[in-house]
Amino acid sequence: MHTTDAIITCAALEKHYTRGGETVRVLESIDLSLDRGAFVALMGPSGSGKTTLLNLFAGIDRHTAGSLTVDGHDIAHLSRAALAAWRAACVGYIFQLYHLVPVLTAYENVELPLYLQPLSRRERHRRVSEALDSVGIADRYAHYPRQLSGGQEQRVAIARAIVTQPALLLADEPTGDLDRVAAAGVMDLLAHLHRDRGQTIVMVTHDPATAHHAQRTVFLEKGRLLETPEVRR
Amino acid sequence: MISRAALMGLVTLAWHGLVRRPTRSGLVVAGVTVAVFLFCTVDAMRTGVERATSRASQETALIVYRQNRFCPFTSALPQYYENAIRKIPGVVSVTPVKIVVSNCRASLDVVTFRGVPSEAFAKDHATHASSDAMANWLKRGDSALIGRELADRRRLKAGDRFTAAGVDAYVAGIMESDAPQDQSSAFVHLPFLQEQSKRGSTGGIVTQFDVRISDPTKLDEVALAIDAQFATDQTPTTTRAETAHVARAATDVIALIGFARLLGFAALAAVFALVANAIVLSMRSRQREVSVLQTLGFGGAHLATLVMVEAMLLGSVGGILGAGASYATVALARTAFTMEGVAIAVPPSIAIATLGLVIAITLSLAAGVVPALIAARQSIVAGFRS
Numbered sequence: 211m212h213t214t215d216a217i218i219t220c221a222a223l224e225k226h227y228t229r230g231g232e233t234v235r236v237l238e239s240i241d242l243s244l245d246r247g248a249f250v251a252l253m254g255p256s257g258s259g260k261t262t263l264l265n266l267f268a269g270i271d272r273h274t275a276g277s278l279t280v281d282g283h284d285i286a287h288l289s290r291a292a293l294a295a296w297r298a299a300c301v302g303y304i305f306q307l308y309h310l311v312p313v314l315t316a317y318e319n320v321e322l323p324l325y326l327q328p329l330s331r332r333e334r335h336r337r338v339s340e341a342l343d344s345v346g347i348a349d350r351y352a353h354y355p356r357q358l359s360g361g362q363e364q365r366v367a368i369a370r371a372i373v374t375q376p377a378l379l380l381a382d383e384p385t386g387d388l389d390r391v392a393a394a395g396v397m398d399l400l401a402h403l404h405r406d407r408g409q410t411i412v413m414v415t416h417d418p419a420t421a422h423h424a425q426r427t428v429f430l431e432k433g434r435l436l437e438t439p440e441v442r443r
Numbered sequence: 444m445i446s447r448a449a450l451m452g453l454v455t456l457a458w459h460g461l462v463r464r465p466t467r468s469g470l471v472v473a474g475v476t477v478a479v480f481l482f483c484t485v486d487a488m489r490t491g492v493e494r495a496t497s498r499a500s501q502e503t504a505l506i507v508y509r510q511n512r513f514c515p516f517t518s519a520l521p522q523y524y525e526n527a528i529r530k531i532p533g534v535v536s537v538t539p540v541k542i543v544v545s546n547c548r549a550s551l552d553v554v555t556f557r558g559v560p561s562e563a564f565a566k567d568h569a570t571h572a573s574s575d576a577m578a579n580w581l582k583r584g585d586s587a588l589i590g591r592e593l594a595d596r597r598r599l600k601a602g603d604r605f606t607a608a609g610v611d612a613y614v615a616g617i618m619e620s621d622a623p624q625d626q627s628s629a630f631v632h633l634p635f636l637q638e639q640s641k642r643g644s645t646g647g648i649v650t651q652f653d654v655r656i657s658d659p660t661k662l663d664e665v666a667l668a669i670d671a672q673f674a675t676d677q678t679p680t681t682t683r684a685e686t687a688h689v690a691r692a693a694t695d696v697i698a699l700i701g702f703a704r705l706l707g708f709a710a711l712a713a714v715f716a717l718v719a720n721a722i723v724l725s726m727r728s729r730q731r732e733v734s735v736l737q738t739l740g741f742g743g744a745h746l747a748t749l750v751m752v753e754a755m756l757l758g759s760v761g762g763i764l765g766a767g768a769s770y771a772t773v774a775l776a777r778t779a780f781t782m783e784g785v786a787i788a789v790p791p792s793i794a795i796a797t798l799g800l801v802i803a804i805t806l807s808l809a810a811g812v813v814p815a816l817i818a819a820r821q822s823i824v825a826g827f828r829s
Binding site: 294295299312318321323325326328370374 | 463
């Protein structure tokens with residue numbers, strides 16, 4: 211287990227829930243440490259618990275047992291409100307289905323998380339423009355999600371995730387709904403963010419080609435980390 | 444605590460959410476508009492009745508009517524009663540009035556002729572008509588001074604002739620007076636109306652006496668004294684304060700407005716149900732959107748505020764439109780109920796419009812409370828699974 215400047219550390223992490231009177235163990239005994247500045251891929255078959263683990267990292271779901279520290283915060287002990295504030299400051303999340311707000315333009319979607327920060331209008335504008343520019347979508351700022359292609363929507367979603375300059379960028383199957391060309395563009399963009407900005411990225415994928423962009427790949431199966439093979443590049 | 448920037452963002456988001464879903468928002472706003480319009484208009488009617496029938500502490504006006512008669516057609520009093528009434532202590536002035544109406548029942552289009560003593564009327568109403576109009580009225584025996592509301596309703600102007608209730612009169616001018624009875628009446632010379640009404644032997648017969656007294660605290664005392672004066676006469680009288688006289692004449696209308704007011708309250712209940720339904724359906728279809736906002740860092744307070752702002756905007760826009768439309772309608776229509784020769788004006792009121800708006804916003808906010816709490820407590824993961 212790595213402890214040197216780890217951004218995520220979890221020990222004996224468990225996630226259970228009850229369905230129909232039966233306890234379902236989604237994650238069991240997860241011990242993991244991810245370095246700050248790393249680009250990590252979480253791989254595994256469907257139902258292995260990849261997305262659940264990512265959601266725990268993002269603080270959008272609570273673990274049942276064990277400990278989880280993200281960016282120095284023991285998030286199990288944060289209240290609902292504190293957890294929301296922490297997410298706003300520390301986490302950027304990219305969804306497989308983009309999840310842009312349909313009634314907002316690309317610009318307004320990217321601006322959305324900045325309302326939670328004490329920024330002037332001018333500073334918000336500067337950051338949104340910079341984020342849209344960095345994902346190559348600056349000429350589409352006034353377009354609504356329905357007027358964008360899947361690849362463009364995902365780029366806007368990435369801009370929305372990075373506009374707050376989060377310590378941790380989490381991506382759940384970011385290319386899962388895209389064609390090959392658009393997927394390659396999105397992965398190049400994530401690799402660029404990691405390489406040039408030192409952005410920490412944890413990405414869930416089931417596609418080895420997509421995972422190949424990551425420095426490190428962690429495998430999950432039936433809610434457990436596989437001892438091997440963990441790939442490091 | 445929500446920061447100012449976050450609040451502005453939530454208002455912007457709520458506004459965009461409503462404006463860019465025009466069909467849904469438009470239908471809700473239309474419903475709120477109609478409900479608030481109905482409430483404000485009914486309340487304007489109620490206010491008109493209340494003003495006309497509530498006795499003011501300084502009221503000094505009495506109406507002397509034929510006992511057990513409830514309509515100008517049947518109230519016939521000898522004009523010579525005037526002198527006897529004038530001698531009763533406390534009485535300042537007595538005006539014999541002959542009233543002829545085109546329709547004795549409650550209606551929005553009644554022409555009321557009021558036959559009045561010429562010189563006394565000209566003196567009392569000198570400021571309500573131009574000097575030319577008043578001179579013209581005094582000069583011609585068949586002339587009438589027309590209240591503004593009646594003139595507008597019948598499109599009459601000075602120099603016209605018009606016939607109603609069997610009376611044919613020449614329009615000498617238009618009267619500008621705030622009193623509802625003046626606005627919807629045609630004032631003619633008393634002998635002319637007595638002659639024109641042609642209901643048997645009408646000479647020296649009037650419908651009522653308008654009496655002014657000096658001390659408002661003695662209103663009932665003077666009324667009793669008047670009735671006592673004629674109690675054993677062939678035509679005994681019933682004397683009431685003017686407001687009580689209007690209230691008696693308007694009994695049916697008061698009952699109707701009381702019922703209409705229930706409809707107004709039902710309309711407000713509809714506002715609550717409409718906004719609550721719209722917000723609940725909206726939030727149900729936007730559970731993923733709520734989860735996205737939560738993932739971005741919006742907390743329970745933010746989401747509750749977002750829902751409440753949406754509800755408030757729906758209520759505000761609908762309230763402004765409904766209250767504004769009601770105010771404009773009442774102001775432009777200059778409506779007055781007339782029954783048994785008594786007119787009750789429906790006054791436009793900023794206070795009623797404001798009340799309608801405040802109630803619409805309050806009910807909308809109340810309607811948003813439960814959906815706001817649901818949104819604030821929604822599980823992020825469950826929202827994405829929905």
